[in-house]
Amino acid sequence: MISKTPAPPYYTVIFTSIRSEGDNGYSDMSEKMNTLVKNTPGFLGVESARGAQPGEMGITVSYWKDLESIKAWRSNPEHSVARSKGRAEWYSRFKVRIAKVERDY
Amino acid sequence: MISKTPAPPYYTVIFTSIRSEGDNGYSDMSEKMNTLVKNTPGFLGVESARGAQPGEMGITVSYWKDLESIKAWRSNPEHSVARSKGRAEWYSRFKVRIAKVERDY
Numbered sequence: 001m002i003s004k005t006p007a008p009p010y011y012t013v014i015f016t017s018i019r020s021e022g023d024n025g026y027s028d029m030s031e032k033m034n035t036l037v038k039n040t041p042g043f044l045g046v047e048s049a050r051g052a053q054p055g056e057m058g059i060t061v062s063y064w065k066d067l068e069s070i071k072a073w074r075s076n077p078e079h080s081v082a083r084s085k086g087r088a089e090w091y092s093r094f095k096v097r098i099a100k101v102e103r104d105y
Numbered sequence: 106m107i108s109k110t111p112a113p114p115y116y117t118v119i120f121t122s123i124r125s126e127g128d129n130g131y132s133d134m135s136e137k138m139n140t141l142v143k144n145t146p147g148f149l150g151v152e153s154a155r156g157a158q159p160g161e162m163g164i165t166v167s168y169w170k171d172l173e174s175i176k177a178w179r180s181n182p183e184h185s186v187a188r189s190k191g192r193a194e195w196y197s198r199f200k201v202r203i204a205k206v207e208r209d210y
Contacts, residue, residue: 001162002121002200012119012204014166016107016152047121049164052157057106059154059164061119095107099117099204 003045003063008101010044011064017086017094018057019050026090029082036078037062042069063101070098108150108168113206115149116169122191122199123162124155131195134187141183142167147174168206175203 019026037043042065050058064070073079086094124131142148147170155163169175178184191199 001123002198005202008202012202014117014119014206016166018106047162047164049154049156049162051154057152057154059152059166061121061164061166093107095209097110097113097117097206097209099206101119101202101204104200104202 003047005044005063008104010101011067011070012099012101013062013070014097014099015060016057017091018055020090020092021054024089033079033082040073042066108152110149110168113208115206116172116175117204117206118167118175119202119204120165121162122196123160125195125197126159129194138184138187145178147171
């Protein structure tokens with residue numbers, strides 16, 4: 001479950017979110033995106049955690065070879081649809097941070 | 106609950122872990138560290154999520170002004186004791202990644 005990432009440097013996208021109430025197709029889409037991202041060039045791994053109570057925070061951290069891979073994943077049409085639905089229906093709040101991993105242990 | 110971080114650049118420590126079974130003093134220490142870190146110079150915020158089932162992943166992401174602040178927090182004697190106990194008793198696996206946040210939205 002902990003991603004086996006290569007030696008730094010590499011990139012990470014930290015997605016922090018609070019879910020809205022109800023599923024509204026979220027679980028299906030989440031599974032679909034998980035499969036899709038794994039076949040995206042430059043993808044190195046993903047780690048995810050969310051508390052069980054409604055309103056609790058979720059954190060998804062994905063790892064990428066470089067900024068270009070992150071951009072390409074953002075431009076994926078199916079992922080773009082998922083992001084729109086996320087903004088409109090699934091998340092009451094979220095924040096995205098893009099960072100360069102300099103060190104790990 | 107989502108940290109109000111300043112405009113990038115700033116730094117982040119991504120701590121991904123799998124807990125061992127039992128509490129073994131973890132909850133008390135966790136609360137203590139949470140209070141302590143908030144009074145550490147350069148600390149900008151922390152976000153945390155963990156699934157409710159045993160063996161599920163936990164992710165804690167803390168945000169920092171610069172690498173010097175992260176180093177100073179690592180050198181805090183009480184935090185050092187907590188880290189030793191973490192390695193010995195609380196986590197069956199963990200990984201730490203230090204990254205520079207370049208962009209957020």
